[in-house]
Amino acid sequence: MIEMIDVWKTYPNGVMALNGIDVYIEKGEFVYVVGPSGAGKSTFIKCMYREEKPTQGSIIINGTNLAKVKERQIPKVRRKIGVVFQDFKLLPRLTVYENVAFALEVIEESPKVIRERVMEVLDLVKLKNKARMFPDELSGGEQQRVSIARSIVNHPPVIIADEPTGNLDPETAWEIMDIFKEINARGTTVVMATHNKEIVNTITKRVIAIEGGRIVRDEAKGDYGYED
Amino acid sequence: MKIRTLKRHVVEAFKSMGRNGWMSFASISAVTVTLLLVSVFLAILLNINYIASQIEDDVQIRAYIERTEKPENYKDYQQDLEKLDKVKTVEYQSKEEGLDELIESLGDEGEAFSSLKNENPLRDAFIIYTDKPQDTAAVAKEVEKFKFVNKVEYGKGTVEKLFKVTDVARNVGIVLVLGLVFTAMFLISNTIKLTIVTRRREIEIMKLVGATNGFIRWPFFIEGFALGVSGAVLPIVVIAVGYQAIFDIANQKLGTVFIELLPVTPLIPQLSLLMLLIGGVIGVWGSLTSVRKFLKI
Numbered sequence: 001m002i003e004m005i006d007v008w009k010t011y012p013n014g015v016m017a018l019n020g021i022d023v024y025i026e027k028g029e030f031v032y033v034v035g036p037s038g039a040g041k042s043t044f045i046k047c048m049y050r051e052e053k054p055t056q057g058s059i060i061i062n063g064t065n066l067a068k069v070k071e072r073q074i075p076k077v078r079r080k081i082g083v084v085f086q087d088f089k090l091l092p093r094l095t096v097y098e099n100v101a102f103a104l105e106v107i108e109e110s111p112k113v114i115r116e117r118v119m120e121v122l123d124l125v126k127l128k129n130k131a132r133m134f135p136d137e138l139s140g141g142e143q144q145r146v147s148i149a150r151s152i153v154n155h156p157p158v159i160i161a162d163e164p165t166g167n168l169d170p171e172t173a174w175e176i177m178d179i180f181k182e183i184n185a186r187g188t189t190v191v192m193a194t195h196n197k198e199i200v201n202t203i204t205k206r207v208i209a210i211e212g213g214r215i216v217r218d219e220a221k222g223d224y225g226y227e228d
Numbered sequence: 229m230k231i232r233t234l235k236r237h238v239v240e241a242f243k244s245m246g247r248n249g250w251m252s253f254a255s256i257s258a259v260t261v262t263l264l265l266v267s268v269f270l271a272i273l274l275n276i277n278y279i280a281s282q283i284e285d286d287v288q289i290r291a292y293i294e295r296t297e298k299p300e301n302y303k304d305y306q307q308d309l310e311k312l313d314k315v316k317t318v319e320y321q322s323k324e325e326g327l328d329e330l331i332e333s334l335g336d337e338g339e340a341f342s343s344l345k346n347e348n349p350l351r352d353a354f355i356i357y358t359d360k361p362q363d364t365a366a367v368a369k370e371v372e373k374f375k376f377v378n379k380v381e382y383g384k385g386t387v388e389k390l391f392k393v394t395d396v397a398r399n400v401g402i403v404l405v406l407g408l409v410f411t412a413m414f415l416i417s418n419t420i421k422l423t424i425v426t427r428r429r430e431i432e433i434m435k436l437v438g439a440t441n442g443f444i445r446w447p448f449f450i451e452g453f454a455l456g457v458s459g460a461v462l463p464i465v466v467i468a469v470g471y472q473a474i475f476d477i478a479n480q481k482l483g484t485v486f487i488e489l490l491p492v493t494p495l496i497p498q499l500s501l502l503m504l505l506i507g508g509v510i511g512v513w514g515s516l517t518s519v520r521k522f523l524k525i
């Protein structure tokens with residue numbers, strides 16, 4: 001499903017963010033990526049949806065080797081990966097409904113399918129009644145739910161999230177985790193970089209710890225392992 | 229691309245123009261000023277060319293033959309002239325024909341010359357037409373070198389001056405027009421660049437959810453095109469109304485000297501199309517150059 005083989009990433013300024021990453025993530029798995037600030041978690045995630053290109057090594061997602069994907073084909077790859085960010089990345093001038101629908105407009109889905117699917121995911125994230133609101137009229141947790149809805153609306157086999165609860169208060173963070181658990185229960189692979197010790201230790205899943213651009217720990221039912 | 233996607237792009241483009249109203253207005257104004265000047269220049273240049281061509285039609289070189297030459301050699305002489313560079317045709321005109329032509333061209337007054345028919349003061353002549361009217365002077369000089377030629381005549385001063393004027397006008401016009409077009413392109417490109425900086429985040433997000441570059445580019449493309457084409461509207465109206473007025477006045481005044489301006493149709497429809505085209509190209513070019521560097525995400 002997701003496979004990284006000897007992946008290295010050196011940024012143009014010389015920072016070596018990833019130093020030989022080997023990892024295999026099975027379809028349907030739920031994986032936490034943990035580690036101190038600057039360890040390379042975001043870089044690891046960015047390489048998966050090709051916001052960053054590895055300096056060396058291959059990444060295979062959904063059977064596609066990203067190293068061999070031409071620039072033009074990248075949008076197609078991204079459509080099979082839902083991405084969720086710490087800062088939500090919603091389009092400020094579009095309503096909740098339009099933000100979610102956008103991911104389907106991009107692939108020229110028919111209006112009928114768009115309506116059905118958008119309502120379906122808004123129902124899942126419990127925002128059906130706020131479909132006509134704009135992002136700045138919503139709380140942080142609600143905005144993150146919109147962004148999750150957008151990431152899953154075209155049924156990607158993989159969801160990757162970079163500190164999705166980083167900007168949220170603890171209670172809201174748990175609500176968001178419920179949604180990820182639900183998505184994972186429906187068969188979607190989830191990869192999540194996080195700093196949230198409590199969540200990692202409570203909802204126990206596979207934990208990959210990165211330090212200095214290397215995987216230093218990879219446990220099936222792991223714990224957070226750092227003092228925050 | 230599906231129709232509804234195109235519709236979406238068009239809506240996006242117009243929304244963006246509305247949101248950035250003042251900048252859109254500035255771009256349209258830049259195109260308007262440019263096209264106004266371009267169309268006036270073009271109308272003037274085309275008319276100068278047209279008038280020049282009316283006069284050019286009359287440009288010929290007359291080479292009078294020495295009286296001492298024998299008519300049986302004329303065929304060879306004509307061939308010699310025809311072999312010259314830049315010469316299109318050479319016609320022979322005997323002095324009798326020359327006199328007839330003169331008498332005819334003078335009309336009633338010509339009758340007085342009829343008495344000359346017995347002691348014709350003219351010479352036999354070759355009438356030479358050049359490939360291009362501009363070559364007249366050069367060819368005349370060559371023709372003068374032949375021994376059998378007594379004298380060469382052509383509309384010396386006037387022809388040369390006319391072509392100097394049209395050439396200068398043409399070159400100045402072209403330089404000015406190009407300069408203006410680039411200025412307008414620069415303005416549009418900057419306008420759209422400004423709107424893009426604010427939309428940069430949007431573009432980034434669109435790319436992250438899997439939008440292709442084409443999908444992102446389309447609204448900008450449409451916006452640029454619409455801005456450019458809108459800028460062509462006023463110039464078209466001005467040139468259409470203005471030219472019709474000038475045409476009416478000029479034809480009354482110039483009619484007596486057998487010179488006319490280019491007719492309103494097809495000139496104005498053609499100019500209008502050209503203005504729309506230039507406006508569209510300026511707009512599209514301006515917008516696409518400014519989006520390009522934002523798409524590398």
Ligand SMILES: Nc1ncnc2c1ncn2[C@@H]1O[C@H](COP(=O)(O)OP(=O)(O)O)[C@@H](O)[C@H]1O
Nearest residue numbers: 011013015017036037038039040041042043044
């Ligand atoms: N775009 C970039 N250009 C240069 N250096 C970067 C860039 N992004 C991240 N880095 C550097 O790479 C290292 C890893 O960063 P990151 O992957 O963001 O770590 P984490 O998400 O674990 O905090 C850090 O030293 C960071 O400064």
Ligand SMILES: [Mg+2]
Nearest residue numbers: 041042043162
């Ligand atoms: Mg990070």
